[in-house]
Amino acid sequence: MDRIPILKLGGALIVTIQVDMHDRLMLALEEDLTAKIASTGARGVLIEISALEIVDSFIGRMLDNIAAISRVLDAETVVVGMRPAVAITLIELGLNLTGIKTALNVERGMAMIQARLDEDDADGLGSTRAHRED
Amino acid sequence: MEIDGTQVLVRTITDEEPAILMAWLALLKEGGSLQTGRIREAELQTQAKVVLGQLRDALASGQSDFGSEAYASLRETLGEISRSRAIQGFSSTDTAKFVFSLKEPIFEALGRTQAGDASLIAAATRSASRLLDRLGLHTMEVFQTSREEVIGRQTQEIAELSTPVVRLWDGILALPLIGTLDSARTGVVMENLLQAIVDEEAEIAIIDITGVPTVDTLVAQHLLKAIAAARLMGADCIISGIRPQIAQTMVHLGVELNVVSKATLADAFALALRRTGRAVVRKQAAATTASEDRR
Structure with missing residues (x-):
């Protein structure tokens, strides 16, 4: 079964969804991402969904789940590049995804994550593991 | 009664056509059809002539049922006249008068040609009356449909x-936003807003509701939907222009918007500038400071 690749960039993990999401793929992504956050000590997760055209309630709920899991592991999730149609669908499904941060594009999303990383670094609390593995 | 009123009617209209037309036009003019200036005399004359001609042809076919094939062209002509009048802004009375004022000239012509035979006149009058009523009803129906079409188009344009x-x-x-927000309009608003956010790469969207007459729970819900959708796209929303009475109503209804709201569009714009790291500076003030520095 194919999986969605997870890229590490500094203290952040980047996931871009380029294929039609189905339920098993989403479950696999959740598992992989959780493991990766734990192993790298990443402080930010950026999920890029500009190629995602079709969402259902399950995908929406899984996005919320991933964000919640990341938060438990002290990583902030930013979803970027959502299409208007997808946003309308999610709202009509009653999924407001209030736990997720959003940004219009990758650039702004990375800026949000970077701001958090900088803040932590300034406090001298940057993840030790993230830097060790660099 | 065995007398065929339609036959008599056909004969009368064929024989007396010019006289009927003259009398009809005179009645139309008297009724004030030309006074409004929306239609020229020549045009009215042509319309009347065509209608009367087609009525005669249809009657000559021996049919007296207005729904039948023989009356198709007459129905179409009347529909066309009625539709153009609806668009030109004629009142329904004016349009109805056009057909109903044909009654009198026909009755007069019947009286002239069938003088003396009361039963013939009665039969012909009855069938003429029945037929013209149907013509009038048809005209009104088309008139109303056209008016509704105009209204429908305008509604869409406004939206x-x-x-x-x-x-x-x-x-x-x-x-x-201007006008009442219903589900259909919220859909259009939401789509426009989200597409604009993508096109302009916007960070902040200000929704100004100065032009929204009432905000009830439903409108608030629609607004919240649009705001939530914009948030999913990564843009923040600010609401502005809530009028004092509306603010009162909202609180009394227990409507909560849970978003940043500002009294005026200007305030909201100032906040948006601040959030994006910009500021508006008065040029004059800057000049004064500079001169003070020099002193």
Whole structure:
């Protein structure tokens, strides 16, 4: 079964969804991402969904789940590049995804994550593991 | 009664056509059809002539049922006249008068040609009356349908016109809402807003509801939907232009918007500028400071 690749960039993990999401793929992504956050000590997760055209309630709920899991592991999730149609669908499904941060594009999303990383670094609390593995 | 009124009617109209037409036009003019200036005399004359001619042809076919094939062209002509009158802004009375004023000239002509035979006149009058009533009803029906079409088109135009998305600054959009928000319009508003956010790469959208007459729980829900959708796209929303009475109603109804709201569009714009790291500076003030520095 194919999986969605997870890229590490500094203290952040980047996931871009380029294929039609189905339920098993989403479950696999959740598992992989959780493991990766734990192993790298990443402080930010950026999920890029500009190629995602079709969402259902399950995908929406899984996005919320991933964000919640990341938060438990002290990583902030930013979803970027959502299409208007997808946003309308999610709202009509009653999924407001209030736990997720959003940004219009990758650039702004990375800026949000970077701001958090900088803040932590300034406090001298940057993840030790993230830097060790660099 | 065995007398065929239709036969008599056909004969009368064929024989007396010019006289009927003259009398009809005179009645129309008397009735004030020309006074409004929306239609010229020549045009009215042509219309009357065509209608009367087609009525005669249809009657000559021996049919007296207005729904039948023989009357198809007459129905069409009347429909056309009626439709154009609806668009030109004639009142329904004016349009109805056009057909109903044909009655009198025909009755007069019947009286002239069939003088003396009361039963013939009665039969012909009855069938003429029945037929002209149907003509009139048809005219009114088309008139009303056309008016409704005009209203429908205008409604749609208003809906399209009243949901513009304006770019105020780099990354700052304004959405001045005017008129009542219903589900259909919210859909259009939401789509416009989200598309504009993508096109302009906007960070902040200001929704100005100065032009929204009432905000009830439903409207608030629609607004919240649009705001939540914009948030999913990565843009923040600010609401502005809530009028004092509306603010009172909202609180009394228990409507909560849970978003940043500002009294005026100007305040909201100032906040948006601040959030994107910009400020508006008065040039004059800067000059004064400079001169003070020099002193």
